[in-house]
Amino acid sequence: MLIIGSHVSFGKEQLLGSTKEAISYGSTAFMFYTGAPTNTIRKEIDKKLTTEAIKLMQENNIELKNVICHAPYIVNLGNRENEEKYQFSIDFIRNELKRCDEMGISSMVLHPGNAVGKITKEEGLTNIVNALNQILDGTTKCKILIETMAGKGSECGSTIEEIAYIVNNTNKQDQIGVCIDTCHINDAGYDVNNFNEYLDKFSTLIGLNKIGCLHINDSKNPKDSHKDRHANIGKGTIGFNPLIDIIYNEKLSSIPKILETPYIGDTDEDKNRLYPPYKFEIAMIRNKEYNPNYFADIRDYYQKNK
Numbered sequence: 001m002l003i004i005g006s007h008v009s010f011g012k013e014q015l016l017g018s019t020k021e022a023i024s025y026g027s028t029a030f031m032f033y034t035g036a037p038t039n040t041i042r043k044e045i046d047k048k049l050t051t052e053a054i055k056l057m058q059e060n061n062i063e064l065k066n067v068i069c070h071a072p073y074i075v076n077l078g079n080r081e082n083e084e085k086y087q088f089s090i091d092f093i094r095n096e097l098k099r100c101d102e103m104g105i106s107s108m109v110l111h112p113g114n115a116v117g118k119i120t121k122e123e124g125l126t127n128i129v130n131a132l133n134q135i136l137d138g139t140t141k142c143k144i145l146i147e148t149m150a151g152k153g154s155e156c157g158s159t160i161e162e163i164a165y166i167v168n169n170t171n172k173q174d175q176i177g178v179c180i181d182t183c184h185i186n187d188a189g190y191d192v193n194n195f196n197e198y199l200d201k202f203s204t205l206i207g208l209n210k211i212g213c214l215h216i217n218d219s220k221n222p223k224d225s226h227k228d229r230h231a232n233i234g235k236g237t238i239g240f241n242p243l244i245d246i247i248y249n250e251k252l253s254s255i256p257k258i259l260e261t262p263y264i265g266d267t268d269e270d271k272n273r274l275y276p277p278y279k280f281e282i283a284m285i286r287n288k289e290y291n292p293n294y295f296a297d298i299r300d301y302y303q304k305n306k
Contacts, residue, residue: 003066004216004247004285005029006259006278014046015053015103022062025278026286029066029256031109031213034099037072040092045102054104066256068179068213069100069108069142077131078113078124078156086131093144094135100142107212109145109179112157112166124156129169136172145179145212150187150228158188158226160198164205177210178202181260182238182246183217183231189224192238195246214257216243216285232261232295233281240290247285264298275302 005027008018015032022030035042057064071093080086093110100108113131115124132144146166151158157166163178170176180202186192199208218236220229234240247257259281263274279301280294291297 003029003256014049016049019053019056023060031068031258050103071110073111076113077128079116080127097140097142107143115154132170136175145177147179150184151226152228177212179213181215183219186219234290
C-alpha cells in the first residue's frame with residue numbers, strides 16, 4: 001500500500017479535523033502542526049477529539065504510525081546567543097513531544113536550526129546536538145525527525161554530513177531520525193535524478209533505518225540554488241517522473257510520504273481564493289500519470305463544491 005498524504009490543518013477539532021481533511025484527499029498518511037507554525041501558543045489536547053480521530057483513522061485505512069507532527073519552524077536550536085531563549089526552545093520542543101505522546105503520535109519533524117550571528121556552522125551544529133540531548137531526557141516517547149534543509153542563509157542540516165553529525169551525536173538513538181525533503185535536497189545541491197546515489201551515501205553515513213518521513217515537493221528553483229521554494233508536483237525543476245521514482249523507491253516503501261505543495265490560486269482575482277491541490281496530486285501519484293491540466297481541474301472541483 002502506498003503511504004501518501006499531505007499537510008493538513010489542526011483547528012477547533014484538533015486531530016479529528018486533521019483526519020477528516022486527510023480522508024477528503026484520499027490519504028493514507030498526513031502531517032500537522034499542533035498550533036500555528038509561526039508562534040508557540042498552544043491549547044490543551046482534547047482527549048475526546050483524539051479518541052474520535054483514531055477511530056475514524058481505523059475506519060479509513062490510516063495507521064496512526066503514519067501520522068506525523070511538525071514542530072513550528074520559528075524555534076531555533078542552533079542559536080545560543082540568548083541562553084534564556086535557547087532554554088525556552090528546548091522546553092517548548094520537549095512539551096510538543098509530550099503533546100504528541102498524548103495523541104499517540106510517534107514522530108515529529110523538526111527543522112534543526114540556524115547558525116545566526118557570529119557563530120560558525122560547527123558551533124550551530126553543536127548547539128543543536130546539545131539541545132536535543134536535553135530534550136530527549138527519557139520523559140517522552142515521540143521520535144524527533146531532523147529535516148534535511150536547503151542551505152538558505154545560515155541553515156544547518158543542508159548536507160548529509162551535517163545531518164549525520166546531528167543524528168550520530170544524539171544520545172537517545174532510538175528517538176532520533178531524519179525527514180528527507182525532496183525540494184530541500186535539490187536546492188541544497190543534490191541530484192534528485194540520481195536519488196539512489198543520495199541514499200547510498202545516506203546509508204553509509206547515517207543508515208536508511210533512520211529515515212522516518214519523506215516530504216515530497218517539487219522546487220521552483222534549480223539544483224544548488226539554496227532557495228527553499230516549494231512547487232506543485234510536476235510544476236517545478238525536479239519534475240513529475242523523478243518524484244514518482246522517489247515515492248515508489250522500494251527501499252522507502254514503508255515510509256510515509258507527505259506533500260507540502262502550495263495551494264492553487266483562483267484565476268478570478270476578485271475572488272482571491274486558494275485551493276488545496278492534494279486530492280489531485282495524490283491521485284496523479286497513485287496513477288503514476290501526470291495531468292498537465294490539473295490546476296484547472298482543481299479550480300473546477302472546488303468552485304463546484306463550495
